[in-house]
Amino acid sequence: MTSPKTATTGPKTATTGLKVGIVLPGRESVIDDGPYPENLASIAAQAEDLGFDSLWAGESPLARSRMNPLLALTAAATATEHLQLGTAVLMPLRAPVHLAHELACLDRISGGRLIAGIGSGFASPATEKEFANYGLDFTTRLARMRETVEICQALWSARGEPVSYDGQHYHLKDAALLPLPHQPQGPPLWIAHSGPKMLQRAGQHFDGWMPTSTTPEKYGEGWNQVTAARSKADRPDNAVTGAVYLSVAVNRSRKQAEDTLWSYFRAYYNLPLTTMRTTQGIFGGTPQEAADWLGQYVKNGARHLILRLPTDDLTEAGYRTALQRTAHELLPLLRAL
Template sequence: MTNQRARVGYLLPTREQDLAGEHEPGRLVAQARRAEELGLDSVWAGDSPVTRPRADPLLLMAAVAQATERVALGTAVLLPALRHPILLAHQLATLDRLSDGRLIAGMGGGFPIQATEDQFTAIGVGFARRIGRMEESIEAMRRLWSGHAVSYQGEHFAFEDVRLAPPPSRPGGPPIWLAGSGEAALRRVGRIGDGWLPYPTEAATYAKERAVIGDDRPVTPALYATLCLDDDPEKARERLRTSIERYYNAPLEFIASIQALFAGTAQDAAAWLNGYIDAGARHLVIRLATDDHEADLEQLADRVLPLVQEAQ
C-alpha cells in the first residue's frame, strides 16, 4: 500500500431521519461532532430535496462547521444542475469561509431513474440537459470564486460583471469531487474534477476505472460505500435489505448491482474496505445501514476504523 493514509468519513443520516418521521437537524449536528471526537476525518450530507426528502445539506453543514474544528465537511453528492451557479457559488464560498476551508463540494448529475427526472421536472429544470448544466456550473463557479467581477457565456448560463463576497477561504474555491462511472463520467473527472467519489460494486472495477481517469491532473480518488455491521452476517444482510429498500424504494438486488454495499462483521467490513484502498481509494465515505446511528457510529470508529488504519 501507499504511505499516504486513506481518510475515512461518515455520512450523516439525513434521509433516514425523514423516513423515521424525525425532523431534528440538531441531532445530526451532534452526530457530526461525535464523529470528529471518534477520530473520523470527514462528515458528509446528501442532497435530494424532492426524490428522497431530507435536510438541506448546505444549511446543515453551516451548523456543523460551527460545531466542529477539524473534520472536512462534504456533500455526497450535491446536484448543481438544480441551482443557478451564481447562487450556489455564493453559498459554497460562504460555507467554505465558515468552515475555515474544510469544505469538499461533492457533485453529481443525478442518477437516471424516473424519480430523479420527476424531481428535475418539479423544480423546472430539464433533466436531459443536467450534465451540460453541471459542467457549466462548475466552470462558472470557479470563475466566481476569484473574488473579482467576472463574466460567463455558456449554453445554459450567461452573466456579466458579477462579483461575489465573501470569496472562499482557499484560492480557487473548495475542491470539487465528481461522482460517476462509465467512460464519459470518468473522462469528465479527469478533465475538471479535483476528486472522484464513485460507488463501484467491486474493488477490481474501482482500479480499472481509476486508470481511465488518468494522472493528467491531481484527483483525489474516494469511495462512497454502505456498511451494515453485525456479528451475525445473516442478520446483517437482512438489516441491509430493510434499510436499503426503505431508503430507495427499490429491491436490494438492484441497488447491490450498482452500489458498493457490505453486510457482515466489523472485521470483514474492514477487509472489504481495505480492498478498495489497495485499488487506490484514498478517502472512504461510509453510509451506515442501521436503525441506531449513534451505536453503529461508535462501532465503526471502535471496530472498523482501527483495522483499516492498521492495514495501512
C-alpha cells in the first residue's frame, strides 16, 4: 500500500457540550525535589475523582524542562478509567514512525482515551537551542510537523498494512506499524497554532484547534476562520473541536489571585506576568469572575477548556490545593455554562 502526502483519515466526530480539563504538572514536578514524579498517577486519579473531563501534559525537554508528556500520561492512564488524556503540545522532535508508534501504544494502554495535541514550538532562543540539541533545524519545524502528521495518519489508517511516503524531510518504504491504535483512525489530532495558514489547516485536516488565545475576542476571530475552512472543505459541522488552553488562578479576591499569577510565572518562566499575558490567555480572580471570563471563550466557540492551574510555589502540595479549589469552586460554575 502506498500513501501519498495527502493521505486522509476517516471521519472523527468532535466533542459536543462543554468539557473541562486540567494540565498535569510538568515543570513543577522536576523543580520540586520531592516525590512529585512518583505521584503523577495519584494526581491524575484525584482529578478524575474531582469530576474533570480531561488531563493534559506539555513538552519541553530542555528549554523549560519537564516530565516527558507521553510517559506522564501513561502513568495517568493506568490510574484512571474515564479521563481523556491529551498532549498540550507535542513538538516535532521525534522521527514520525517513532511518534506514531508511541501514540498508538498509549492509545491502546488508555483504551482509546488519547488526544494528540501538536505544535511546532514557541519561537524563542531557548526553543531554537532545544531543537539544535536534537540535531534539528528550527526553521523547518512547520514543514516537518506537517509531514509528521501525514505519516502518523497514513500509518494508523493503514491498519498494519505497508505504507510508503515521499516527503521533503521524511521518507518511508513499506513501513507497517503495530500495534494498531485503539481508535480506528488513530487518536484525534489537535493543532495549537493561530497563524492564517494553520487556521486553514485546522479546519481542513485536523480534529481540534487548541490555541492559547490571549482574549476571548481573538479566540472567536480564529475560530471563525477555522469553521470557514472546515465548511469550505465540506467536512461535517462537528468535525473540529474548539478548545482553548488557558491559565486560571482562583482565590478569595482578585488581588490574591493576581499575586499567585505573578509568583507562578516568575518561577516557571523567569518572566514577568505582563510579558506572559502578551502570548497566553491568563486570568486571576474569584471563582465567579473566572467563570465569567471563561464563559466568554465558550460564547466564542470553545467547547473544551484546558486549564493550567498556577500556584504560589511549584510544589505538589500547592498544586493539589489549586486542583481541589478549582474543582469545588470553579468547576460547578463552568458546568452551569
